[in-house]
Amino acid sequence: MTLRLYNTATRKKEVFHPIEEGRVGIYVCGVTVYDLCHMGHARSTIVFDVLTRYLRARGFRVTYVRNFTDVDDKIIERARVSGRDVDGLAKEFIDAFYEDMGALGVLKADVEPRATGHIDGMIHMIKTLLDRHHAYVSGTDVYFSVTSFKEYGSLSGRKLDDMRAGSRIAVDEKKRHPMDFVLWKGAKDGEPQWPSPWGPGRPGWHLECSVMSSRYLGTTFDIHGGGRDLLFPHHENERAQSICANGGGFARFWVHNGFVTVESEKMSKSLGNFLTIRDALKDYHPETLRLFLISRQYRGPLDFSREDVLGLQSGLVRIYRTIQRLEEAAGPEQGRDEVPEAFLQGDFREDSLAAGFIRMMDDDLNTSGAIGLVFDKIREMNRTMDGFRGRPDGQALAALREDRRHLDLVGRVLGLFQDRPQPFFERLAETSSDIDESRIQALIQERSRARSEKDWARSDQIRDRLKEMGVILQDGPDGTTWRLDV
Secondary structure, three states, X not given: OOOEEEEXXXXXXXXXXXXXXXXXXXXXXXXXOOOOOEHHHHHHHHHHHHHHHHHHHOOOEEEEEEOEEOOOHHXXXXXXXXXXXXXXXXXXXXXXXXXXXXXXXXXXXXXXXXXXXXXXXHHHHHHHHHHOOOEEEEOOEEEEOHHHOOOOOOOOOOOHHHHHHOOOOOOOOOOOOOOOEEEEEEOOOOOOOEOOOOOOEEEOHHHHHHHHHHHHHOOEEEEEEEEHXXXXXXXXXXXXXXXXXXOOOXXXXXXXXXXXXXXXXXXXXXXXXXXXXXHHHHHOOHHHHHHHHOOOOOOOOEEEOHHHHHHHHHHHHHHHHHHHHHHHHHOOOOOHHHOOOOOOOOOOOOOOHHHHHHHHHHEOOOHHHHHHHHHHHHHHHHHHHHOOOOOOOHHHHHHHHHHHHHHHHHHHHHOOOOOOHHHHHHHHOOOHHHOOHHHHHHHHHHHHHHHHOOOHHHHHHHHHHHHHOOEEEEEEOOEEEEEEOO
């Protein structure tokens, strides 16, 4: 089986082969640290966390680089308004990033550089671009000349002539072409600045990723990732200046995740639907959010709706109830800490969960299909345990233990099912927002109707469904009450 990834540069799925056998270099554009991270940041970060975990599980040695933009117009303005210094503000939101992403189970990257730590490298790249006539000085600024690079626009599928004709960019007398972008900005009063051959100033945004990716991965590397919103102009500009300065092909695969909307609307502070990770964690279990964010194939759009999130949470509860049920029958899982690093190498039975998972993930990181296989396996495990009469069947228990082991392997890649059942349910019960009370009440009413109609099979079915959701019913003379089974 071979991993195939959709390459934005070629607009098709391609078989992934790294430049160096057995080793993979990944660079992902990180956050600009001027505010708390929102669900769009969470999706992108988790997508590439899963990709990195999967490659390692399949035996690749991965160097994963994810940067922080810690000097930028937005950071400077936020610092000015709040009366803070830029560096202190950036550090505050870097710390917040680690806290929020850590809660969602995101692993740290191997290298996490800050833009301000690479100013010398940016100045050196600008000098190279000037020497090679791909850039020009205009006053105290330096610009990249897009017309000097014949491939400009090819990554995003745009043409320079069309961009010029449709440009809404305000006329800037400093530029030779409307799409030329700044490499070095002359200093302004009160802004961070560094000395350079063109006077004091600071680098343009696009430059930092070119310098940091080549510094840690080389001038040509395997995978460049980020949100689809970065495709143009950021990644287009990054690719152009990198190839012009360094030669080579820069990134061989470009991988972009889709947008996140909230209740079918684009996230916006003006609309009041700007959902930070921190706010979402007040209402939902961290694994619920993580499951939701990988519940659709990464390239497509994802709409954050309470109904869908709670629906997936019910499924997550069902998985943990199954694990709990199996532990009651067979005892706690043994050897969880003894899993080898490349744990998805080797042969698995064709019909096993691990084998099916690999097939799904090899098909352009199809987490949606992979999660579907998990729920299929959970239903199968419950049917097996339903068949126990008295003492569990030894052969069936052995098969269930193997299924549990595979569930753990899959969870290690997805960043799910890593808790023990009891702590999971205790955390779930910490906030009532985690529980869809209206859904529970609707099921209780439906069960009451079934009981009044003497449809005992349907009544028992609903009770079992509620139990899977972690809800225990108590029938009494005054009706049915419920509680969480924690």
